[in-house]
Amino acid sequence: MSLLLVAPNRNLKALKEAILEEDPNIEIDIWPAISNKEKVNFAVCWKHPDHLLGQLPNLQAVSSLGAGVNHLLNDDGISENTKLCRIVTPTLKEQIADYVLNAISNYRHHTLQYITDKKNSRWEQQYTLLKKNCTPGIMGLGEMGLSVASLLVKNGYQVNGWSNSKKEIEHITSYAGEEEFEAFLNDTNILICLLPLTQETKDILDLSVFQKLKQPAYLINVGRGEHLVEEDLIYALDTETLDGACLDVFNEEPLPAKHTFWNRSNIMITPHIAAVTPPEEAAPIIVENYKRTLSGMELKNEVDRKRGY
Numbered sequence: 001m002s003l004l005l006v007a008p009n010r011n012l013k014a015l016k017e018a019i020l021e022e023d024p025n026i027e028i029d030i031w032p033a034i035s036n037k038e039k040v041n042f043a044v045c046w047k048h049p050d051h052l053l054g055q056l057p058n059l060q061a062v063s064s065l066g067a068g069v070n071h072l073l074n075d076d077g078i079s080e081n082t083k084l085c086r087i088v089t090p091t092l093k094e095q096i097a098d099y100v101l102n103a104i105s106n107y108r109h110h111t112l113q114y115i116t117d118k119k120n121s122r123w124e125q126q127y128t129l130l131k132k133n134c135t136p137g138i139m140g141l142g143e144m145g146l147s148v149a150s151l152l153v154k155n156g157y158q159v160n161g162w163s164n165s166k167k168e169i170e171h172i173t174s175y176a177g178e179e180e181f182e183a184f185l186n187d188t189n190i191l192i193c194l195l196p197l198t199q200e201t202k203d204i205l206d207l208s209v210f211q212k213l214k215q216p217a218y219l220i221n222v223g224r225g226e227h228l229v230e231e232d233l234i235y236a237l238d239t240e241t242l243d244g245a246c247l248d249v250f251n252e253e254p255l256p257a258k259h260t261f262w263n264r265s266n267i268m269i270t271p272h273i274a275a276v277t278p279p280e281e282a283a284p285i286i287v288e289n290y291k292r293t294l295s296g297m298e299l300k301n302e303v304d305r306k307r308g309y
């Protein structure tokens with residue numbers, strides 16, 4: 001029995017140590033060094049290489065190293081019988097909420113403009129966008145979306161949320177399903193994407209969506225790069241349908257050096273860091289699900305394959 005950690009380009013030593021601190025008896029390999037493929041029952045993955053998991057004959061469960069699971073659902077090599085789960089921690093929820101609040105603040109206070117002005121020694125005051133003229137609308141009211149919504153409400157924003165099922169949450173106006181999508185957009189001017197990436201949500205952030213927003217309109221994408229139709233974003237910025245955007249996730253990561261987004265003064269770019277799972281919080285969750293897997297129990301934060309998230 002062994003546990004495999006796979007995350008190319010990430011240093012997984014701290015995570016391995018944190019897991020061993022929880023339980024020193026667990027045998028752990030860090031990809032690409034796998035001592036015995038037959039022994040691996042449980043893998044923890046982030047952007048794992050194609051075909052890797054299909055080569056592990058006794059794999060019983062795979063955990064995403066983060067909250068998103070599209071990389072696991074898209075892997076044909078994982079057998080239907082292998083359980084999938086994900087890691088959601090209090091810090092992850094806190095970080096994503098802080099990130100979005102900060103992105104809204106930066107937009108309202110023209111931070112990107114002042115950074116450019118500083119480079120040119122230019123002193124030019126802009127009116128700060130009033131809070132009462134900002135209505136954040138969160139696409140996806142799950143673990144992350146709800147955390148963001150609650151921080152925004154605490155900070156005095158009138159918040160809308162859109163999800164598959166209708167929610168009853170104090171101070172949040174809930175819209176649900178395709179039939180209420182347009183009403184949600186019509187009452188939103190700061191659009192925040194926190195949807196999982198599924199067949200229904202791929203390419204959802206397109207021009208028709210941007211055109212339905214209240215003005216001035218701003219986009220914050222912290223879901224997945226594939227939610228966004230990139231050329232529609234550029235067109236929406238050029239036609240002033242959108243005032244700007246803050247992007248943490250991209251179709252291709254790392255964002256290629258020649259990508260047009262880098263040259264846009266009204267696009268804020270961060271390298272997929274809105275919320276990152278700290279090893280000391282991930283470790284107990286991994287160990288619990290590892291033990292649950294070995295004893296045939298239901299996993300914590302198990303992914304519903306049919307639903308796709």
Ligand code: NAP
Pocket residue numbers: 066067068069088092096139140141142143144145162163164165166177194195196197198200201222223224248249272273274275276309
């Ligand atoms: P979650 O708990 O599974 O919640 C997903 C939410 O999306 C739910 O409210 C669900 O509605 C809604 N939803 C799903 N499909 C929908 C559809 N077709 N139409 C309308 N609503 C739909 O997911 P989470 O933990 O909040 O994470 C959301 C996403 O955030 C992740 O998948 C990941 O891509 C992203 N993320 C990014 C970072 C980062 O650093 N940038 C960090 C963490 C997570 P119901 O409530 O009705 O089921």
